[in-house]
Amino acid sequence: MEKIYIIGHTSPDLDTVASAIAYANLKNQLTKTENYLPVIAGEVNAETDFALKKFHFEKPSILESLAQKKVILVDHNENSQSLKGREKAEIIEVLDHHKVDFSYSKPIVFKVFPLGASATIIARCYEKNNLEISKEIAGLLLSAILVDTVITKSPTCTEEDIKYIEKLAKIAQIEDWRAYGLELFKIRSSVNTKTPEEIIKGDFKDFNFKQGKIGIGQVETVDLSDFDDLKENLLKKLKEIQEKENYHSVILFITDIMKEGSLFLVAGKDLSKIEDALGEKLKNNEVYIPGIISRKKQVAPKFMEIFDK
Numbered sequence: 001m002e003k004i005y006i007i008g009h010t011s012p013d014l015d016t017v018a019s020a021i022a023y024a025n026l027k028n029q030l031t032k033t034e035n036y037l038p039v040i041a042g043e044v045n046a047e048t049d050f051a052l053k054k055f056h057f058e059k060p061s062i063l064e065s066l067a068q069k070k071v072i073l074v075d076h077n078e079n080s081q082s083l084k085g086r087e088k089a090e091i092i093e094v095l096d097h098h099k100v101d102f103s104y105s106k107p108i109v110f111k112v113f114p115l116g117a118s119a120t121i122i123a124r125c126y127e128k129n130n131l132e133i134s135k136e137i138a139g140l141l142l143s144a145i146l147v148d149t150v151i152t153k154s155p156t157c158t159e160e161d162i163k164y165i166e167k168l169a170k171i172a173q174i175e176d177w178r179a180y181g182l183e184l185f186k187i188r189s190s191v192n193t194k195t196p197e198e199i200i201k202g203d204f205k206d207f208n209f210k211q212g213k214i215g216i217g218q219v220e221t222v223d224l225s226d227f228d229d230l231k232e233n234l235l236k237k238l239k240e241i242q243e244k245e246n247y248h249s250v251i252l253f254i255t256d257i258m259k260e261g262s263l264f265l266v267a268g269k270d271l272s273k274i275e276d277a278l279g280e281k282l283k284n285n286e287v288y289i290p291g292i293i294s295r296k297k298q299v300a301p302k303f304m305e306i307f308d309k
């Protein structure tokens, strides 16, 4: 049988990579085949690399294009977040936890749930199918849920996510999952080895709104002051990306997961509209907003309101 590629979004994060690996494992078990192959749409980030090694997984190979492939999309559904070639791919299933912006020429399996991580949906699939979750898969799924829910602090985190964090931590033999989550975030936010472009594009999403394309990058830190010396260069790079890649605006928000607030750095054409979306005034292209930590649930919806009119 023809291979079926399971793939997450571009700028792959831990949830995207873990979901591809675990869902391929689950599908292969269910079908008693090796037909399902996890792949990625780009290089993995530092905490993903760490979690893969910790739980003894090889890094999936990078797919160049979806064209002419049979694919299952995980952890995204919008075209703008897919690897290129999607219009020539055969999509057989989608499993995701983001807002839905999807159309396809045929009926397909479409599993979207408002949970904190795609990994949670997959852990639930194992249970529903009475499949045992190995220690390794449990560790990988746990890592993904911890990052995607910001160690349960994100407003996207649900009771269901917490239930699976606890279950998976037991199977993976991680005694203190909060401490392990913090370890992941320390790796994620180690900025001293990264260029401004790597910081901005590390977790970056394009939103094609009716009134223009907006790019929103997010980086988490356990101490916002780590970014004091970097801000100027980050703003310069944001401006460069915005002009070169023809964005209405490009935004990086730096989330302090201890203080539970975010510093927004903005480069754009019409900043008053950005201010409308953020509900705050910018000063020197930046503003700190307490209580905002989720792109999906807090930032993107506000931009949609203003820019999709």
Ligand SMILES: [Mn+2]
Binding pocket: 015, 016, 075, 097, 116, 117, 118, 148
């Ligand atoms: Mn996710």
